[in-house]
Amino acid sequence: MITSYAWGLNSYSTLGVQGTGNLQKPQKLNIEKLQNINKFGVGYEISGFIVGEQEIYVRNSTSLTKHELPETVTQMSVGTYHALFLTETGKVYNVLKNSNGQGGQKEKKLFNTPTKIPFFEEKNLIIRKIEAAYEASYFITDTDKLYGCGKNSDGQLGQGNTSTKDGFCLIDEDIFRVFSGQTAHTFLFEKNDGRIFGAGKNSDGNLGTGNKTNVSKPQLLEFFEGKKVVDISCGLFQTAALITESGLNRVYVTGKTEWSGGNTQNSSVFGVLKILDDKNIEQICCGCQHCTALTATNEVYTWGYNAYGQLGNNTTTNNKVPTKVIIEGVDPNVPMKIGCGCYSTMLYPNYEIATVNDFAQLFERKEFTDLEINGIKCHKHFLVGRLGADVETITKVLSTYSNENLEDFLYWVYVERTKKPNLISEICKKFNIEDFKKKKINIDLRNLYNDEDSKDFKILVKCDDEDDEEEEEFFEEIPVHKFILAAKSELFREMFLNVQVQKNSVRDFSNKSPESLEIFIKYLYTGTIELTADDDPELTVEELSDAHEYYRLNSRNTIQTHLRRISKQFNLK
Template sequence: MKSKVWFAGVNSQTKIKKIKLHQKNFVLTEINDHIVEMCGSNFELIYYTKDNIFHALGRKPFHGSLFTSEEEKNKNSIVQVTSGFHHNLILTKTGRAFAFLGNLSCGFKEVYNIPTELDFFPLNGLKVTKIAGGEFQSYFLCENGDLFALGFKCTANTQKIKKKINYKKSKVEPLLICQDVLMLHDGNASRHNIYLCKDYTLWFQGAANQIKLENTEQNKQPIQIKNLDNRNIRQICIGYEMSVIVIGEDKVYTCGNVGSNGHNNKVSEFTQLRFFEGKPIEKVRCGCSQVIVLTKENTVYGFGHFFSSSKLNLTPIKINIPDFNYTEKLSICCGEYFSTIYTVNINSLANDFLKLYKSQEFTDYEINKIKIHRSFLEFRLDCEIEKISEFLKKYSKEETNFFLMWAYSDTISNLELINNICNHFGIEDVLEKQLTNDLLKLYKDEESKDFNVLVQDDEDDEDEEDEDGEEFEKIPVHKFILQARSGLFRDMFRNISEGESIKSVTDYSGKSVDSLEILIKYFYIDKIEITADNDPELTVEELSDAKEYYQLNEDSQIHNQLQNLIPNN
């Protein structure tokens, strides 16, 4: 699996094949990994992959697992990476934190040339749920709302701080700086931090020279940020001397230095960029003097000095992404002086249904000269296919294709168009209508299931008999689920003579009915779920070859999910 990566900017250390490091326009390269999340600092471009491997491109390249045993790998999958100016941080789902190339000035005991666990976590037995790297400090948010800092606090005069650092006496114990924190900022290499408390007060701490506050002297104590709709804050992202806050779906506020090299071109209080109204925001990321914004329509915008020749530019521009296929899902990150756009695969469910649509196999209806699966589209829109077809006649084939791409995979390439069509069929919020939620409802709807998987079960005396008199038990399912999710079942359907109507296929794997029922549910919800009536060890044993036997998508995480069912010894 390859991920596309578009890079623009300056970084003398991050050497990526085919990329010119002083590149103002975004240039495409490919990385032979399935990237989940990427982050940049002054010196590194770091990321982790779907197979739970950490990678660093920069001063000291690194590629490998944080753990040695398979059991540790499965329990401690990576959930976040972040960077400071001199260091990188990694967080696992169990709350274990790691540092890579941790500079002594950031409060670490030594410089870490390989990812090294910070042994004071978990703090007081509390799981860490969010991390953030700053210029000379790191932040760790715990599950109970305690926020800890490690390293040196920044003040208004950062240069003096640098000169005063005594590397041999660096602090190595995290300091509790606030309790009852609800949200910690995202971002990298910042001189400050911003956090939202559970009482919905918003606080700023650090280098106060970027923002007009009541106290612009050395800012050792947090200062409250007022006059924002704090209850609807969705994202907080900060860069070297700048900040961005997203409120609701589409309200973007910014403050700080957004001019040349971050000097003397600052917005002194949070100012809304009206440009993004009506463009729901997926993600924002900040660098030293640039911001990039990814909308839920899968479009990227940039503003700041990096995207303009003027000293101060708060007018976002749409970024031209060469060789971009609009069916690919994008994500973004920033380093200090560079920005990166990269592809992340849509979830396995959506990917499978998108492939089914593009293959044009097993279709039984046609709309605007595009073949579709009648029962699937009726289910998604909760409407008869004839009414759907009649309404879509007023749209072009290309517009119909945009809409069907969404119907099959939640891929949004023209939000206004899709909204207009969906509103006609009573769907008020396209972004809220997720394929995963719909398929869960479909799984529970027994009456609409139009097909059966026959499973041999010697223990059941009430099984139905096939033509040869063998006894089988029926597992109800929707035909298009089997066609979308399993290469094995697709091959079975291909071998059926055209025009032949069948209501069932037989599974000859020898697996138990319980295991097959768990697998069929996985086809709908992309999760392995067992009940108290199931034997976890038997489920793992019987389904351990499911990915290969049933020819599941290469991105399927069924193996990892099964491993998590294995009881601890």
């Protein structure tokens, strides 16, 4: 179990910490029901928690309530006063306030239990991404259409006006992802061609347009043109962006100068926070009037408004400059995620994306499982690859151990870490593994790469026959394993959780270079990039760098390190 932390506004124990007092420094979540958190979101007087595999809790101003949904929940997003849940079949549920139609229901009332939003089923729409904001919500369909509902006082529904609109509106099409915030009137979205647009409140320079005029129709944001955007987060008075430049993740901020983090430029344009340039920032997040940044080793930096202790510096004094938060007991090697409520901050396990060497999310969540031993679900081909034995032998040996010892052993199998080395050594000897410390996931998974017998999915790539004078096209299928690709890539994860994709066994990637795609898939299995004499290094580096962004790999992955090595080896710029 990985510890979660929270600090800031804690009215009614909203942060999952017993008591109602505000927290001026990070505290471990100590409500027993909320241990082993999978997802965590906080608004103002509302918070949402997904615990373990599928226990859902919502905290409002009066109580912490457990809710049951008829389907597996794959996403949760908590707004200022409401929470959204997305299921594996693309259905959306809202709980709590719908006072401005932000929950998508026709009745403007409080929904005390998660209630399905009927609009999408009525229109035969399947949702792949949800975003709850300040009295508004945004939804991306599986056909990349962006819908919105709720408050429109600052033009945040992108309809060219500020009129209140009951129900849903189509904002735009061909959408890749949407960025907003639990407290934001501003929102931005990225189209599939990489262009980023913004709309809504801009009275403090939130959109970085160079002026402070609200935008009611999505406007192309020229600042982002040609840049590799990792993440964007919107606050009530500010917007932060994480952008990769020359292999370095840099934090840019625009908006109210009090919370600019030291940005001395015009408050209506994005300025870089040079103080964070050497911190290896991996994630950013904005609260109502404060900002946070998380490094690759789980160091947290905060700045801005601090009346409720949301900066975690054991004071209620505002701070304009990013400052490191002292958090005791955080493992720098365990993937974590930073989140913000209106006036609160949280640090919790990141099970959404795994690192190259970390399959902890699959061990915890048990997705794509196809083997059960003593009631514990696991992935049979993963165990075969790691232990070098057939399924029958693995089941026979492991079923003799208690569930506690079995879980400890499987934890080592998935994440290469253990607190019981003697137990691991004992079991490994039964599989003829002499030194379990030398067992590495990326080495073991090499045997699963391109394995036709054990695959559960195929990727279709287009190849050209160079010997054919007519250059006739033909296709090649790359056998893959869903759980491996889903562990490494957020895009693959969303894809395989989509019920429509689950019905198929083949996905067409024929628009991608087959050579680079094969190198990339092999990298997902092995953590290494290997070029042959036939590969064009310059083209390979360019395409793999794009793949790193497109497939949304966790930036802790070492692909960029490999690309820099290859560039240096072949004297590429």
